[in-house]
Amino acid sequence: MLEIRDLRATAGDKEILRGINLTVNPGEVHAVMGPNGSGKSTLAQVLAGHPAYRVTNGSVSYDGKDLLDMEPEERAQAGVFLAFQYPVEIPGVSNAYFLRAAYNEIRKAKGLEEIDSMDFIDLLEEKLRVVEWGPEIMSRAVNSGFSGGEKKRNEILQLAVLEPRLAVLDETDSGLDIDALRIVAAGVNKLRSPDRSFVVVTHYQRLLNYIIPDFVHVLSNGRIAMSGGKDLALELEAKGYEWVEAAAAAPAGAGA
Amino acid sequence: MSEAVLQDLDIRAGAAIADGPEWLEPVRRAAADRFAVIGFPAARDEEWRFTPIAPITRGIWRPSPGVAARVPADRLAPFIFGQAEWSTLVFVNGAYSEALSRVMDLPRGVLVGSLAEALRGDGAVLRAHLTRHAPMEGSSFTALNTAGFRDGGLVHVPAGLDLDRPVHFVYLTTADAEGTAIHPRNLIVVERGAHASVIESYVTLVPDAVYWTNPVTEVAAAAGSWLEHTRIQRESERAHHVALTQVDQQRDSHYRSFSMAMGGALARHNLHVRLNDENIETLMYGLYLTRGEQVVDNHTAIFHDQPNCRSWEVYKGVLDDRSRAVFNGKVFVRPEAQKTDAKQTNRNLLLSDWAKVNTKPQLEIFADDVKCTHGATVGRLDDVALFYARSRGVPKEAAERLLTYAFAAEVIEEVALEPVRNELDRLVLSRLEAQRGGGAAGQG
Numbered sequence: 233m234l235e236i237r238d239l240r241a242t243a244g245d246k247e248i249l250r251g252i253n254l255t256v257n258p259g260e261v262h263a264v265m266g267p268n269g270s271g272k273s274t275l276a277q278v279l280a281g282h283p284a285y286r287v288t289n290g291s292v293s294y295d296g297k298d299l300l301d302m303e304p305e306e307r308a309q310a311g312v313f314l315a316f317q318y319p320v321e322i323p324g325v326s327n328a329y330f331l332r333a334a335y336n337e338i339r340k341a342k343g344l345e346e347i348d349s350m351d352f353i354d355l356l357e358e359k360l361r362v363v364e365w366g367p368e369i370m371s372r373a374v375n376s377g378f379s380g381g382e383k384k385r386n387e388i389l390q391l392a393v394l395e396p397r398l399a400v401l402d403e404t405d406s407g408l409d410i411d412a413l414r415i416v417a418a419g420v421n422k423l424r425s426p427d428r429s430f431v432v433v434t435h436y437q438r439l440l441n442y443i444i445p446d447f448v449h450v451l452s453n454g455r456i457a458m459s460g461g462k463d464l465a466l467e468l469e470a471k472g473y474e475w476v477e478a479a480a481a482a483p484a485g486a487g488a
Numbered sequence: 489m490s491e492a493v494l495q496d497l498d499i500r501a502g503a504a505i506a507d508g509p510e511w512l513e514p515v516r517r518a519a520a521d522r523f524a525v526i527g528f529p530a531a532r533d534e535e536w537r538f539t540p541i542a543p544i545t546r547g548i549w550r551p552s553p554g555v556a557a558r559v560p561a562d563r564l565a566p567f568i569f570g571q572a573e574w575s576t577l578v579f580v581n582g583a584y585s586e587a588l589s590r591v592m593d594l595p596r597g598v599l600v601g602s603l604a605e606a607l608r609g610d611g612a613v614l615r616a617h618l619t620r621h622a623p624m625e626g627s628s629f630t631a632l633n634t635a636g637f638r639d640g641g642l643v644h645v646p647a648g649l650d651l652d653r654p655v656h657f658v659y660l661t662t663a664d665a666e667g668t669a670i671h672p673r674n675l676i677v678v679e680r681g682a683h684a685s686v687i688e689s690y691v692t693l694v695p696d697a698v699y700w701t702n703p704v705t706e707v708a709a710a711a712g713s714w715l716e717h718t719r720i721q722r723e724s725e726r727a728h729h730v731a732l733t734q735v736d737q738q739r740d741s742h743y744r745s746f747s748m749a750m751g752g753a754l755a756r757h758n759l760h761v762r763l764n765d766e767n768i769e770t771l772m773y774g775l776y777l778t779r780g781e782q783v784v785d786n787h788t789a790i791f792h793d794q795p796n797c798r799s800w801e802v803y804k805g806v807l808d809d810r811s812r813a814v815f816n817g818k819v820f821v822r823p824e825a826q827k828t829d830a831k832q833t834n835r836n837l838l839l840s841d842w843a844k845v846n847t848k849p850q851l852e853i854f855a856d857d858v859k860c861t862h863g864a865t866v867g868r869l870d871d872v873a874l875f876y877a878r879s880r881g882v883p884k885e886a887a888e889r890l891l892t893y894a895f896a897a898e899v900i901e902e903v904a905l906e907p908v909r910n911e912l913d914r915l916v917l918s919r920l921e922a923q924r925g926g927g928a929a930g931q932g
């Protein structure tokens with residue numbers, strides 16, 4: 233589904249991604265961990281097509297298409313979704329209006345008919361249940377004045393409505409209280425399916441108790457320094473990132 | 489030169505409302521004299537520094553015809569909104585059209601109708617209020633209007649009554665307006681504890697007609713009254729519009745204004761509100777959408793004369809092409825006006841590299857125990873928000889429209905009446921469609 237080959241990307245003249253290799257197959261959940269500033273969000277944003285980053289090398293193929301050649305909206309329409317580490321406030325646009333606009337654009341791109349507001353309300357009702365939310369939040373402006381946790385939960389609501397095939401969650405667990413974490417994780421688990429893949433960026437192994445990953449990768453200094461199964465997260469918790477960096481520096485052959 | 493203007497406009501001849509009341513005659517004469525002395529504002533006049541009025545002052549304008557041209561009702565329809573039971577007063581090229589207007593059943597004592605008609609019967613309300621609020625000393629345009637007005641809308645709501653259905657004044661121009669000057673005069677009087685909503689629309693059937701509208705609206709809001717006053721200015725984009733809204737508020741009253749400007753080659757709206765007593769609330773909202781070479785100017789002035797009042801002002805603008813906006817917000821706080829709470833905001837969104845804004849807050853505060861703030865911004869669409877919307881599948885053009893709409897919607901939300909809100913929304917959306925629609929209707 234997703235194949236990242238030797239991806240390098242810069243912001244300004246700073247090289248942030250320094251040769252990333254990653255393959256995600258349908259239905260898999262990949263966790264990406266790593267120290268602050270190692271490039272996790274950059275990787276996520278590059279996949280979504282953020283214009284601030286320039287790809288200088290490598291390729292990303294998604295469903296056999298060249299993802300890097302697509303506009304951000306085309307990627308979304310093709311089923312790529314990024315839950316932002318810092319969801320953006322859009323004052324003046326109601327959550328419901330925004331979500332319906334997005335939903336309809338994606339339908340249009342697929343050659344489907346737009347949904348009217350009545351049918352959309354029904355759909356919303358069902359999706360709100362995924363994140364255990366009442367309808368009140370839908371009349372408020374997108375993320376405007378939302379608490380940190382509400383913003384994250386709103387990202388998962390969008391995910392549930394837009395039903396992407398590849399979802400990249402950038403620290404969706406940060407800032408959530410224990411109940412919200414459980415709700416969000418349960419929401420994600422409900423959305424897991426054999427043809428939907430997840431890349432979950434997180435600092436906390438705790439999330440991975442709820443969302444059990446097939447693979448765990450450690451990003452360090454713009455590269456994947458180590459990959460393993462779900463137990464790698466536990467090992468990291470015990471030994472810290474210094475251990476990864478030391479291990480990566482020593483023998484050749486780590487990564488990919 | 490000023491004499492010539494008066495002559496062209498047939499103002500000295502006193503043709504306007506020949507059978508008006510006696511007390512009005514000297515007022516009009518004084519106004520004409522006043523204009524003869526001061527003429528139009530000079531280029532160096534600080535109040536008009538950024539407002540190019542040459543097309544008005546150099547033009548030769550004819551008076552508008554005194555009778556309403558016949559306009560089929562279906563041509564008026566696009567400018568009517570809200571509910572069927574709203575009262576609508578329609579003025580075609582400045583003259584009241586009985587055929588197009590409809591005044592619905594009103595609570596007993598409420599007066600809604602043509603000012604000229606009311607003047608024929610005179611009455612205490614007119615005597616107490618007409619020309620008593622808008623000072624013509626300082627303003628050429630007000631003096632001209634006072635000397636030359638023929639008609640306009642009148643609303644009088646007696647004490648304690650609730651005019652639960654809004655009144656809509658519609659000023660419509662047709663091809664006959666070409667080359668003419670129109671001086672609408674509106675009077676809105678809301679007595680003690682009364683409640684009303686009034687909408688003023690300035691619209692045209694001829695999008696490229698050249699004419700000049702010079703309206704003056706006087707508002708008297710008595711103690712404990714509540715008034716929502718909306719103004720929708722959609723003149724021809726080659727016409728000129730210079731307007732004054734003058735408001736006098738009394739104790740415990742609530743006045744909320746929304747001023748929408750999207751028409752005119754040159755459009756200026758002066759909104760002056762005087763807070764004559766304590767515990768008054770004044771909300772002033774504005775939205776301007778400009779394109780081409782339009783110049784849209786809003787000058788607001790709020791006079792905090794007494795203690796314990798609150799004024800809250802938000803004006804927003806969306807500017808495209810080579811258009812220009814002027815915002816000047818004056819707040820005067822007299823020494824006795826302690827505990828004044830005044831906030832002013834002007835925010836501008838530029839959609840093009842060539843659009844320009846001159847924005848200037850002007851606070852003159854002579855009391856020490858007050859809370860007065862102001863802020864002005866001029867900016868572009870937020871790249872981060874744009875990317876966020878695109879990352880959800882919304883194409884670039886549509887995302888730009890959405891965010892632009894959102895910028896405007898934030899102030900539209902402040903309008904109390906829902907049908908008015910919806911109409912303003914519709915106007916913004918249709919303007920955005922027209923603006924960006926051109927080559928980009930489909931996505932590339």
Ligand SMILES: Nc1ncnc2c1ncn2[C@@H]1O[C@H](COP(=O)(O)OP(=O)(O)OP(=O)(O)O)[C@@H](O)[C@H]1O
Pocket residue numbers: 243244246248266267268269270271272273274275284317
């Ligand atoms: N647009 C940008 N311009 C300049 N530098 C940037 C930009 N975006 C990211 N960086 C830098 O690149 C590095 C990686 O940032 P990134 O946000 O990808 O880290 P991260 O792994 O997500 O960290 P965290 O765990 O703190 O979220 C940081 O040093 C950051 O300052």
Ligand SMILES: [Mg+2]
Pocket residue numbers: 272273274317402403
């Ligand atoms: Mg990050």
